[in-house]
Every structure is written in C-alpha cells, then in structure tokens.
Amino acid sequence: MRIGKTDQPFTSIATSDAESVTIRGFDLCHELIGKLSFGELFWLLMLGQLPNSRQRAMLDACLIAIAEHGLVPTVQAARMTLAAAPEAWQGAMAAGLLGMGTVVAGSSEAAGRYLVELKQAADATGNEELAVEESLKRLKAARAKVAGLGHPQHTGGDPRAARLLELADEHAVSAQYVRLLRLLGKMAPSIMERRLPINVSGAIAAVMLDAGWPVEGLKAIPLVARAAGLAAHLHEETQRPIGFILSYHAAQAIQYDGPTRKE
Template identity: 35%
Template sequence: MSSEAVDPEISFPTSLGMSTSSTISLLGEDLATDLMGQVGLTELVYRMVTLRTPTPGQIRMLDACLLALADHGFTPTAIAARLTYLSAPDSVQGAMAAGLLGGGSRFLGVTEDCGQFLHATIEGLQEVATTAQEWDEVAREVVATARAERRIIPGLGHPVHKELDPRTPALVRIAHETDSYGPHLALFEAIGRVHPEFLGRTLVLNGAGVVGAALADLGLPMKLLRGFALFARAGGLLGQLAEEMRMPVARDAYMFVETHARFVDPNTLAQGGGDGD
C-alpha cells in the first residue's frame, strides 16, 4: 500500500487481494497463515470466481476437468508456444501468452461453447427433466431443431477420437462419485444417446464439451468457462516449454516449413478485375 495520503472519497472495491506493509490478505483471509499450505490452487480459484467455498467433491470434479484440458501433445497452442520460445527465449511470458491466445473456437473453445449451448437449452425449459427418458425427449428436440437450423451442436465429434474420447466416461464417473452430476451433463449424455437417430451415424461426446457441461453443473459463470480451459492449458504449456528446453523441436519445425516453402505467382491467384483499369 502506498505511503501517500489516501483520498477517502475515492475507492475501488474488491473482495480479493489486499496488501499492507507486512501482510497480504485474499478473500478476507490471511494469505500466509490461513491459505498457504491449507488450500489448494483449484479450491482457491473456485472461491475467487464464485465467492463460495466448494465441497471436497466439487474440488475433485473441477480438478478432473482441469486435468482433462491441460495438455494434448503437439496441438497448435503448444506449437505456437514452442515457436515463440524459439524466437524469444528471453520471454517465457511471451511463449505462454502465444499458446493461450490460440485457445479459440477450434481448440479449447468447445468447452465454453458446449456449456453455454446446454445452459441456454436448460434455461428455456419449463420443467427440468428428472429421468433419462425425459432427457432423451429434450435431447431429441434439441437435435431436431439444430438440424433444421443447420447448426452444429458443440461438443459432438472429435478430430482424433473417432470411437471414444477416453475423458468422457471418466468425467461422468467422477461427476457421479462426487455428487456433481447435474442437468448439463444429463442433457449432453442424452444428446449422445439420441443424435444417431437424426444423423444416421454416431459421433463421440468430445471430452472438452463434457468439461463444459461439468463446469456448468459446478455453478461456474458461463462467461468464464473458456477462462477455466485457458487456466488448465497454462499448466500444460509450462510443461511444453520445459520439454522444449530439454528436447527442442521448434527449430526443426520451423526449418521444415522454411525449406519446403514454394513460391506461387500472385497473378495466378488474382480474383476479379478490380475497378476495370
């Protein structure tokens, strides 16, 4: 805290961190004596976001969700982080940021998209279903409407896991074990059961989509679901950068593209005649 005089008419309210010359408080508790060594990072983030203390089951469920999204190998986000580190090894923060900036509609974004899609559907129900059969009926309406409107249902299908996304049954099992299974997961599972009736083929329930459903069932803000995906991936990117230091591959990736670059005459790509000149 600054030693300068404080104008009592000006205030910036916060329920999070505060500091004095000898103390740090967070959520109204002493960081050093009340939180450090007593509270895990997963619980702390849940509390900071919701201002609620999670149950042990909710902590376990959220931790499982974060683990499910932490690292998937040489994804574009990991490659971006490694290439940025190659270019600026003095800027770990830049490499981390580069990887996180790649979390969008195709990678990581499905967590937010699926959670919000399911939440909007549930919010529109006059009565929340209570049995699997009732959820199947809701799911049939959801899939039929999406088909009629030519919309994609977020979280259906995976580019690699064509037969099974191994995260899906694990997350559903943990949700049941922790009493965290709620309407969002119930609806998403129902969509997984009924969609072949409309599509004529079976698509897997994407694990990242299941995470979105699980986060929604944990009562986390819909607008921050992608933030949790990025929080998880930050840990994975740190591991990717550590491996890049041990076993670098970024330079080989860069040189492979560089040596296989092929010039294309821009005149062959021109479309239309401009203004006719």
C-alpha cells in the same frame, strides 16, 4: 458485461497492506498458504467461497483432463515463439493461450452456453428429450456444429469425457446438465446422421455447471489447465528444442501456388 462509466468502483477479490495480503476475506499467509491446494484457491478466487469435497474433486479432475494433449496448434505456436524469442517465456505462453478458441482447447465455454440454452428450453417445456431433439434438428437444418460433441481424433469416443462423467456420477455431482449432455450424445448421431461422441469440452461444461461453477467462467478452466502444459513444453523447448524443426516441416509441407516470377 457493462462497458463505459461505472458507479461501482469496487473489487471483492483481494487487498493488501504493509503487513498482510487478504484474499476473499482470508489471510493469505496464515489461512491459505500451506492449507489449500491450488485447485481450492482457484475455486475460492472465482466464486468467493471454498469448494466442498465434491466440487474440489471435479475441478481437479477437469484441470488434469485438459492440461495436455500433445503437439496441438497452440503448443506448436508457443514452442515456435520461444524458439524465435528465447528470452520471452511470457510471449510464448501468451502465443499458446491466445490460440485457445472454439476449435482447440477453449470450446468448454461454447458447450456450457449451449447446455444452459438447452436447460432453459427443457425447463420451459418440462420435457428434456423434446428440447434436445428440437435443438438438434435446428442445428442440422442450419448445418451447424453441436457444441460439446465430436472430436477429430477420438472418433470412437473421447476417453477423457467418459472418465469425467464417471467421476461426476461417483461424487454425486451429476444432475441436469450431465443428463442433457448424455441425451445429446445419445440422440445426435441419428438426427445429425454422423458419429458425434461427447468430447472433453462438453464433459467439462456439464460436470462443472452441475458442480456450481458459473457458465461465464468456464473458459478459465482450460486456460488455467493448459498453462501448465504449455509451461512443460516451453521448459522442454529450452532443453530439447524443436521449434525450428516444426517451422521447417511446416514450410516443407506447404507448396507455393501463387504467380510465377516474371522474367
């Protein structure tokens, strides 16, 4: 990403005047509202063109797959923030989204960048299995994680990942990225010497890259999806508050082991 002075002061996303709003060349009121789903608009905003039926189906599936996963840390942060500042939905929403990183909910980007690296290596050698094997061995030697594999709860296999890959096959989206991800899932357990099922972040990365989504924009998918889940939790927090209960139980669960008070 370029930083500093730019000689390209332009945007191709949207403009407006007194009578209309134009998004990617489409009139918002007459060509988009009432005619597109939100997923289709999301694709149009990001890529500047409307998705085909296969792309639309995979984007919708990925958004649904990652929208909600219970009282994960990002949700707890959002609910406790709203409990402390009930007038600040935007602050509570931000608290949840800010926690989406390489461990919780935001790891699709890391998985996607790893798959892109694998594709480059496989294209250079002409051998996908060799590229995957050598990469896994390097990761093992470095004691590094395999992006897109493993889950602390779904240790026997992430059902969301399985469903997304199944849909990618059904819609004829699966191509090299899905193939590389499946090779990782097949080869990693023996090389890394531990159970490493394909997780939902890896599946989202693979199917969306094969569908034509840019790797630079992969993190937008879980961010947009989880915003819907966070909104549901914040609405429930206003009706059935548990933010302070979460805070109380956190305080009860943690024991102080610092210096004792000096008399």
